[in-house]
Amino acid sequence: MFADILLPIDLNEPDTQARAVTAAVEQAEAFGSRLHVLTVVPEFNSSIVAGFFPENFEARAVEAAREQLHDFCGKAIPAGVQVQHIVAHGSIYNEIVKAAEETGCGLIIMASHRPELSDFLLGPNAARVVRHAACSVMIVRD
Numbered sequence: 152m153f154a155d156i157l158l159p160i161d162l163n164e165p166d167t168q169a170r171a172v173t174a175a176v177e178q179a180e181a182f183g184s185r186l187h188v189l190t191v192v193p194e195f196n197s198s199i200v201a202g203f204f205p206e207n208f209e210a211r212a213v214e215a216a217r218e219q220l221h222d223f224c225g226k227a228i229p230a231g232v233q234v235q236h237i238v239a240h241g242s243i244y245n246e247i248v249k250a251a252e253e254t255g256c257g258l259i260i261m262a263s264h265r266p267e268l269s270d271f272l273l274g275p276n277a278a279r280v281v282r283h284a285a286c287s288v289m290i291v292r293d
């Protein structure tokens with residue numbers, strides 16, 4: 152049913168998203184879907200703070216994220232699944248919604264939130280993606 156699936160991954164919290172990754176892999180294997188695995192390097196809005204970082208830090212952070220994402224996918228996604236790696240830079244939920252549109256994904260699969268924030272049923276990015284995405288969204292709870 153879904154030829155293209157977006158799997159947004161927070162590389163700072165890879166273990167907390169294990170169930171979402173499993174769900175995405177199962178879908179991809181069952182239906183031959185392509186997995187577009189996205190990580191977003193968040194934007195620094197404070198120019199005062201950013202002024203203390205070395206020049207080019209954002210480009211370097213994107214490069215480091217690209218390497219980490221390849222590493223993560225190599226370990227978490229079986230070789231038979233077709234994977235596209237995407238690294239974006241900006242506002243997290245915005246980039247997730249944009250990537251879903253640009254890749255023509257019919258489904259986004261993501262974890263609800265970090266377990267330590269369990270007072271909230273939905274984390275801030277998960278909630279915004281549900282509200283703003285034009286495609287289907289599967290929220291996987293632990």
Ligand code: ADP
Nearest residue numbers: 159160161190191261262264265274275276277
């Ligand atoms: P929390 O603040 O508890 O982590 P979020 O809503 O930010 O809650 O996280 C839920 C999901 O949002 C994550 O499992 C992941 O799918 C997505 N997400 C969060 N941060 C990023 C990021 N930097 N890049 C890609 N996806 C992210």
